[in-house]
Amino acid sequence: MQAVLASDYSFAQFQYLRRLLLVHGRWSYFRMCNFLGYFFYKNFAFTLVHFWYGFFCGFSAQAVYDQWFITLFNIIYTSLPVLAMGLFDQDVNDQNSLRYPSLYKPGQQNLLFNKRQFFLCTLQGVTTSFLLFFIPYGAFSAVVKEDGSNFSDQQTFAVTIATTLVIVVSVQIGLDTHYWTAVNHLFVWGSLIVYFAILFSMQSYGLFGLFPNNFPFIGAAYNCLSEKGVWLVILLTTTVCVVPGLVVSFLKVDLFSTLTDKVRYLQQSRKRHGPQEQSLRRVRRTSSRRSGYAFSHQQGYGELITSGKNMRRSTVSSACSLEKTTNGSNWIGNVLKRKNEVSCSSQEFIAAPEGNSSATKTPRQQRTD
């Protein structure tokens, strides 16, 4: 009990270790690496815009964004999508994780997050920040509104770059998410909607009336985002920021596909072509797992095997009756029972009801081991 209390994970039977490692452990590693990579990318893209701006503002540390945007960016606008990705993302479903244990190798070989991957995330973040700043810079150096009035002011610049940033990181997490549950959809689109809602409400007349010095961006969002030119800038910047990552990912999957990619592709094509293939495979495999053990101290199970009884449902009772004979044959009974389970479950039968006697025996045996 003390060991259980002191440990991160504890489980009652050794067989649980298989699922814990191959499914949950692997998923956990995959999610953590995705999460980390994306988080570094997002924050580099957000922060390094100020580095580029420094060259044009006399290195006076003038912020590009509205102060409120800086506060809320990591709390509200981008926290939930990445949380959903860290909780729900799966590259391969659990059955395939168990079926292809080699998928566990990237975790052992530290492939998904190492110095090289970190460098690539950082590079992507720096490039995104560069494009995020310089494309609006080029567009804004001489731009005016449709009615001729000024447009290249600090606040419009801030709103444009902030909006572009939120859209770019949302599109990027959309491309990084492998498993879109309803929660992911809600968080990603919801974050975008919340961004626009907060933007317009904070730069409206009401809040300015209450606290003029804290909400100086009054009217900026409305004047800025009602210009077609600004939306063209946002579209261009988003495309330019996202396309290189897309090209690299596509080439990796196409030319250097890993086992994970192959299994994912298989999974998708299986889903399309239906489950008949699966059950055929399973039956074939179980039939190869016949027990070939020989026992010299007793008659052995030749008769049992050749009669084919252990392949059928009715052999459950015979397995139970075998239990009552000796302690040592218990595990053979369990092997047979497991085979029954597998062959039965492929056709979605209820798992064979093991006799209570076997159930009570097994934990006691484990404790004595």
Added chain:
Amino acid sequence: MMASSYNAKDEDGHHSGSVSHGGAGTAKSKKPDNTAFKQQRLPAWQPILTAGTVLPAFFVIGLIFIPIGIGLYVTSNNIKEFEIDYTGVNVDSPCYTCANNFSWNSTTSCSCTVNFTLEQPFENNVYMYYGLSNFYQNHRRYVKSRDDRQLNGDATALKDPSNDCEPYRKIGVETIAPCGAIANSLFNDSLELYYVEPSGALNAVPLAKKGIAWWTDRNVKFRNPAGVDLPTAFKGTAKPVNWRKPVYELDPSDPDNNGFINEDFIVWMRTAALPTFRKLYRIIHKNQSSTSTLPSGRYVLNITYNYPVLSFDGRKRMILSTISWMGGKNPFLGIAYITVGSICFFLGVVLLIIHHKYDTRSNSADIPN
């Protein structure tokens, strides 16, 4: 030691159930619920990057961006713009004497005249801008040096502005209205435009000074303090250090354009994002008759040179421009769209070739187990 079933967990539940059989009616199992959410089986969309999705996307992006870019570039080329630098750096420029003889204490203002010729007539509304170079309105200390409450007409802030305005907050005991460095550096050159008739007579071009600021700025953000009239409202305050006239004399002819709501003042207070910027100065509305707003020919620009820029190596210029739906003349966006569209299309072609030549998409047969 391979135990067979998951009954051990049930047994744990039963054990705890049997212990608490005297208590609650039903024994609570420690097994997590078998719901889709908790067992991570949520229905999900699992997109995969295949050639069938990525390559058409690139071609679509290319096909959309290139026409947009061409449209933007053609529109920008049709915009007419004329720019003339009147700083007076060279000895032979008209404003050389004014530039070099500038003194803060002079009571008479210096005037200079610049002649120029418009090759093409300007149609529709023509917008006159003044442009400044090497003027860092985006310096952090400069940007925060204002009090928006005072500019909103708040009576307490008029006499007691925020400390951000330092050192332009008080002169002696009187507070400065409007306080801060941004207001203090208000652009105060006067520009007048005359058309030289073929006969040689000078014809003044009507310059409209209302409608140059944002509607939200003019009507919500900036308000005059309450008072019978403006001089009374601003009683007890001092004019900014570098101004020649107090704020309630910015436009004595029009009470709607005087005080804090003077549109030139509002336009100046909207700080620019970059060190080279232009701000709207006047609008030349289009003629009711069919003649062009600014016919081609010779023009005379009369400048009242009040604003010194040579001390920090700045430059001043006057710009005349027509506008379109996407703003002023800015070929950057058009060229950028064409470039990005072509690159995407080219990438699509390259990826298609690579995909066809080196496709290593394996089928399920060679997945190692």
